[in-house]
Amino acid sequence: MTIRTEHEIHQRRFGRNLGLGLTLVAFVALVFGLTVVKVTNGDPMRGLMPAHAPAAAPEGQGGNG
Amino acid sequence: MSDIHANGDVIGAQTGEAGFGDYVALLKPRVMSLVVFTAMVGLLVAPVSVHPFVTFTCVLFIALGGGASGALNMWWDADIDQVMRRTKGRPIPAGRIQRGEALGLGLALSGLSVIMLALAANILAGALLAFTIFFYVVIYSIWLKRSTPQNIVIGGAAGAFPPMIGWVCATGSISVEAVLMFLLIFMWTPPHFWALALFMNSDYEKAGVPMLTVTHGKRVTRNHVLAYTIALVPFALAAGFTSIGGPVYLAVSVLLNAGFLWGAWRIWTRNEITAEADGYATEKAVFKFSLLYLFLHFTAFLVEAALKSYGLGGW
Structure with missing residues (x-):
């Protein structure tokens, strides 16, 4: 008689753990994505600027000229 | 089969080991699919453009809030679900998930979805989602569902909030458009569910849920279907004259309302003898049409919004 340790219940448990793991990874990715969008306000370059730097002035109005 | 397998089977059945799908x-x-669709429409037709990722996040957490209230509803209604044919295969009555687990999951997801929606959109949107969950679970499931045949009328508000929340996510405020989208679903819910109750009566009766068909009989329910469908029409048409409506919406709405009224009229003219003779064919057809009615109304809102981006649509 063969004793099998891998029962259907273990498979179900593994599936549940895998699902939960993937859900958590997706949640982390979602929060990261949302943070990027909020911080950069839709402009990817703005996120790279220091917080105290002034926003880029519109063309023709900025600088000392 | 070995003893270990046999024991394992017994243990599995006793503990009700659930799979991931059971929690879903x-x-x-x-x-949730209806919540996703209507919330998305509410967000997309709003006059304020929202970043696509924020739109996705908002719709996801509105849907999750809806899902959380579904879990809390299953926690509270486990005894009813066990009796009704339509619901006895659900995870709790089937013994795969404990009631306490559903309560825990529902509460956790409620908190998560409300906080995340408030962070992704604004506080008002989060507060509205929290109120929706409270309304569905406490006002509808716990209080009204078992105490009054008007349960569907007031409880329908819970299902009507998602497009309003979507609108608030984009604009940060409630306006007449959001209210009319709410009223469209709110007024649509009673005739939709009563048409269903007309041919699902035995199940509700068995579970002791005071549906109108159980407490007042089918004749009164048929009267109510017609009356509430007539009451629905002005709200559906009125939305066509706001900033989210236009000629396309209005044309679609006139046709759909004419169809729904015709269906409600046919239900009203029938009696139990004619209905049982054809297996409730008209009632079933009107129930199916009511689903199409709501779906096409919200699709028409989307079409108007899409046309506006090309300089067309609207008034």
């Missing part, structure tokens, strides 16, 4: 089923994915 607790969130009522089919109801």
Whole structure:
């Protein structure tokens, strides 16, 4: 008689753990994505600027000229 | 089969070891699909453009809030679900998930979805989602569902909030458009569910749920279907004259309302003898049409919004 340790219940448990793991990874990715969008306000370059730097002035109005 | 397998089977049945899909089923994915669609429309037709990722996040957490209230509903209604044919295969009555687990999952997801929606959109949107969950679970499931035949009328508000929340996510405020989208679903819910109750009566009766068909009989329910369908029409048409409406919406709405009124009229003219003779064919057809009615109304809102981006649509 063969004793099998891998029962259907273990498979179900593994599936549940895998699902939960993937859900958590997706949640982390979602929060990261949302943070990027909020911080950069839709402009990817703005996120790279220091917080105290002034926003880029519109063309023709900025600088000392 | 070995003893270990046999024991394992027994243990599996006793503990009700649930799979991941059982927890997903607790969130009522089919109801969530309607929430996703209407919330998305509410967000997309708003006059304020929202970053696509924020739109996605908002719709996801509105849907999750809806799912959380579904889990809390299953926690509270486990005894009813066990009796009704339509619901006895759900995870709790089937013994795969404990009631306490559904309560825990529902509460946790409620908190998560409300906080995340408030962070992703604004506080008002989060507060509205929290109120929706409270309304569905406490006002509808715990209080009204078992105490009054008007349960569907007031409880329908819970299902009507998602497009309003979507609108608030984009604009940060409630306006006449959001209210009319709310009223469209709110007024649509009673005739939709009563048409269903007309041919599902035995199930509600068995579970002791005071549906109108159980407490007042089918004749009164038929009267109510017609009356509430007539009451629905002005709200559906009125939305066509706001900033989210236009000629396309109005044309679609006139046709759909004419169809729904015709269906409600046919239900009203029938009696139990004619209905039982053809297996409730008209009632079933009107129930199916009511689903199409709501779907096409919200699709028409989307079409108007899409046309506006090309300089067309609207008034």
